[in-house]
Amino acid sequence: MENCKDHFNFAGGDTVALAKKYGTPLYVxxxxxxxxxxxxxxxxxxxxxxxxxxxxxxxxxxxxxxxxxxxxxxxxxxxxxxxxxxxxxxxxxxxxxxxxxxxxxxxxxxxxxxxxxxxxxxxxxxxxxxxxxxxxxxxxxxxxxxxxxxxxxxxxxxxxxxxxxxxxxxxxxxxxxxxxxxxxxxxxxxxxxxxxxxxxxxxxxxxxxxxxxxxxxxxxxxxxxxxxxxxxxxxxxxxxxxxxxxxxxxxxxxxxxxxxxxxxxxxxxxxxxxxxxxxxxxxxxxxVVGEAGITLYTVGNVKEIPNIRTYASVDGGLPDNPRPALYRARYEAVVANKKNAPLSMKTTIAGKCCESGDILIWDLDTPEIEAGDILAVLATGAYNYSMASNYNKLPRPAVVLINQEGKSEVIVQRESYENLLERELIPSHLSEE
Known part of the structure; x- marks a missing residue:
């Protein structure tokens, strides 16, 4: 992958290119x-x-x-x-x-x-x-x-x-x-x-x-x-x-x-x-693994409440990282496609779950943030993938491994909606109705 100088690079990989290639949310x-x-x-x-x-x-x-x-x-x-x-x-x-x-x-x-x-x-x-x-x-x-x-x-x-x-x-x-x-x-x-x-x-x-x-x-x-x-x-x-x-x-x-x-x-x-x-x-x-991992998200809705707070909602949250809700864990993050842009505002990063407590980061210093931006949350290698759930019927993200040559490969496939239902059964008395 060619690395753009304005993009955040992680372990030799352009995180914006990784998000484009594999989709988000994405564990790297x-x-x-x-x-x-x-x-x-x-x-x-x-x-x-x-x-x-x-x-x-x-x-x-x-x-x-x-x-x-x-x-x-x-x-x-x-x-x-x-x-x-x-x-x-x-x-x-x-x-x-x-x-x-x-x-x-x-x-x-x-x-x-x-x-x-x-x-x-x-x-x-x-x-x-x-x-x-x-x-x-x-x-x-x-x-x-x-x-x-x-x-x-x-x-x-x-x-x-x-x-x-x-x-x-x-x-x-x-x-x-x-x-x-x-x-x-x-x-x-x-x-x-x-x-x-x-x-x-x-x-x-x-x-x-x-x-x-x-x-x-x-x-x-x-x-x-x-x-x-x-x-x-x-x-x-x-x-x-x-x-x-x-x-x-x-x-x-x-x-x-x-x-x-x-x-x-x-x-x-x-x-x-x-x-x-x-x-x-x-x-x-x-x-061993905590700082070896990051999670990539795509920003969706940006909601400004004048004189109170700006929320940027991402396409993941509590199901792929429950630690902020469980332990009040704190993380740092960067807007991956605006690495060199000035940090001009404070943004609260919200997850997409139907829970008020689904907040990944409060009051993060960011550039002007907008829908389509790629957010890289740092140090998510430990207790994110391993604690992930399907709450709100959200498929769990893929996991990509980057090796020392900067090459990437999927080591856990992204779940599909079909995967969410593959173990479910409908009782015979309901299927007949």
Whole structure:
């Protein structure tokens, strides 16, 4: 594609040309930006420290093409549902590098995981532990597991995406007797192999001290288990949640800001408690893909309310990006076909859903905006496609991957109206009327 100097370019692609070629709304994902983040993981963590692993948290964005990229880059994969696991299976992702999370895994999901020899299952609660033991016994397989624990540490982020506090639907609270009982059950099982522990503190975090505080809590637990039960943990998964830049108010840190502090605390804590240093695992998701994606829209109606506000409505909104409505998430955007035009007005970007709360961006600085303009919303690579819905019977957008040569290719086809109805059935007594 030839790039016009007045157009916004993303990862070597002219976004106006992309909108014209593939239509809007359109998710655009830059392969090279994902590769750069994976390289940073390797250089500043995996190659810098021994006994380390990294798994991409696929709930942020998962397609079969993304599975292929992550496998090629040498990372593992964190999945949280049967659907995510099935996607990895269909993409031939190496199952030994898959970690299966979730607070309410079904029998069918656990059976699928054991059947396909998933590398680790992160056990969330005692009921799951018993269910998994039964499934492993049925299949006569030994399953490697980690216990997810809640260390009682709260991160500074939106209340809906904090997960490390004691009052959480995720994981086992650190009530020692209950943890001891769970570990004892696992030691006695012929089919479960407990390798260690996992915690996750939240998402879009910018402080490192919460990770080090949580590590100290869990290492203390590991020490107690060694003393009391003779159990030796060989793995500690510290999750992800590393923050990215959405707006100028965000101050993201390099990965090493977190991982150096994590490893220093692990080494210090293991010496303090006289325990063997476990393999340390991180699970970045948003951090890998968030800034690697944008969403393109076409502006439709522009509505000026004198002395109050100007609304520019686009051809997407809440169904393809629910985060502003869910979390009051903030984004930045550019009018892609007027990149060099002066920012002369404030425009509120409204979605097309029949909801007053369907506002993508309040009071965005824009050039004079008009119907037909192309809007590029930045940093939408994480939790946009993966959270998309068909609310108001709107078809979900296509996803286009741009590679390092600037070539683009569809990796998820745009839904049609026919797709919206293909699973619907009319009961016989209604079809006869």
């Amino acid at each position: 994902v830059a392969e090279e930006k994902i590769m750069e983040r994976c390289e940073e993981i390797r250089e500043t963590f995996l190659e810098k420290y021994i006994n380390t692993k990294a798994a991409y948290a696929s709930k942020a964005f998962l397609t079969m093409a993304m599975c292929k990229i992550i496998a090629r880059e040498g990372l593992g994969l964190d999945v949280v549902s049967g659907g995510e696991l099935y996607t990895a299976i269909k993409a031939d992702f190496p199952m030994e590098k898959v970690m299966f999370h979730g607070n309410n895994k079904s029998w069918e999901e656990l059976y699928l995981a054991v059947e396909n020899n998933v590398g680790r299952i992160i056990v969330d609660n005692l009921a799951e532990l018993q269910l998994l033991d039964e499934i492993a016994r049925q299949q006569m397989k030994t399953v490697k597991i980690l216990f997810r624990v809640t260390p009682g540490i709260e991160g500074q982020t939106h209340e809906y995406i904090v997960t490390g506090q004691k009052d959480s639907k995720f994981g086992m609270p650190l009530e020692r007797e209950k943890i001891y009982d769970a570990v004892r059950q696992t030691i006695e099982s012929q089919y479960l192999d407990l390798t260690g522990f996992h915690f996750h503190l939240g998402s879009q975090l910018f402080q490192k001290d919460i990770y080090t505080d949580a590590i100290d809590v869990v290492l203390n637990l590991i020490h107690d288990l060694k003393e009391r039960l003779g159990f030796k943990a060989i793995e500690l998964n510290v999750g992800g949640g590393f923050g990215i830049r959405y707006t100028d108010n965000d101050e993201p840190k390099p990965l090493s800001y977190f991982t150096d502090a994590i490893m220093e605390k692990v080494i210090e804590g293991c010496q303090k408690y006289s325990i063997t240093t476990p393999t340390i695992i991180i699970e970045p998701g948003r951090w």
